[in-house]
Amino acid sequence: MITRDAFRGSTTDELLYVDKNFTYQVKPKVRLLQKELSSGFCVSCLATGFYPRHINLTLFRDGQPVADHEITGGDLLPNDDGTYQMRKSLEISAADKHKYTCSVTHLSLDNKLDIALEFDPGEPFKSLIPSVLIVLALVLVFGTGVIAYKCRRRRAASIKSDYSSASTSEENRGPAS
Known part of the structure; x- marks a missing residue:
């Protein structure tokens, strides 16, 4: 055999x-x-x-x-x-x-x-549900990451702006007497 x-x-x-x-x-x-x-x-x-x-x-x-x-x-x-x-x-x-x-x-x-x-008859749609949920979860995670990144950049720019305006105002006052 x-x-x-x-x-x-x-x-x-x-x-x-x-x-x-x-x-x-x-x-x-x-x-x-x-x-x-x-x-x-x-x-x-x-x-x-x-x-x-x-x-x-x-x-x-x-x-x-x-x-x-x-x-x-x-x-x-x-x-x-x-x-x-x-x-x-x-x-x-x-x-x-x-x-x-x-x-x-x-x-x-x-x-x-x-x-x-x-x-x-609903089976083709049932097989799509996990895929749709995964895509939605990824969009949510990605969206949250983008929002967090933009908030940090905005906060960092604001802190930098506050620091710049504070040092500019000290320079305009001149030397202390």
């Missing part, structure tokens, strides 16, 4: 010797994607870079398989490197609050691979 592992196990190649034949296997890279559409969202299950070509790819809604008539895609397509890919997609409304799961079985996988997507 020859095995080649990649970062985080996303790709593993295996060369097996079974029944006096070599069998080459490549594990699929699986992603469950959510894309915003004008009418709602598209949830897609994509398996790519796998070999041999037979794969079982199923979309689940709240643990139940989605009916075939609701799904688009599902065609097995070849990649340039001799591996294959398959995508199954489902259009859903913006009000949809279901849990979607992509389930994959393939000869190269020891067990069934499940990837879940908790659908939440």
Whole structure:
């Protein structure tokens, strides 16, 4: 058996010797994607870079398989490197609050691979909230620093001005008699 592992196990190649034949296997890279559409969202299950070509790819809604008539895609397509890919997609409304799961079985996988997507239409905005808060905090800190710097310069100029006017008035009085 020859095995080649990649970062985080996303790709593993295996060369097996079974029944006096070599069998080459490549594990699929699986992603469950959510894309915003004008009418709602598209949830897609994509398996790519796998070999041999037979794969079982199923979309689940709240643990139940989605009916075939609701799904688009599902065609097995070849990649340039001799591996294959398959995508199954489902259009859903913006009000949809279901849990979607992509389930994959393939000869190269020891067990069934499940990837879940908790659908939440507000999720893209929730991911922006920490970034916005960080930017606001930085602006606040920077603004406070600028104000403190200007106040110190103004105070230093005022002290210098007071010192200059005091020494000028002593010079105008002349020597003490």
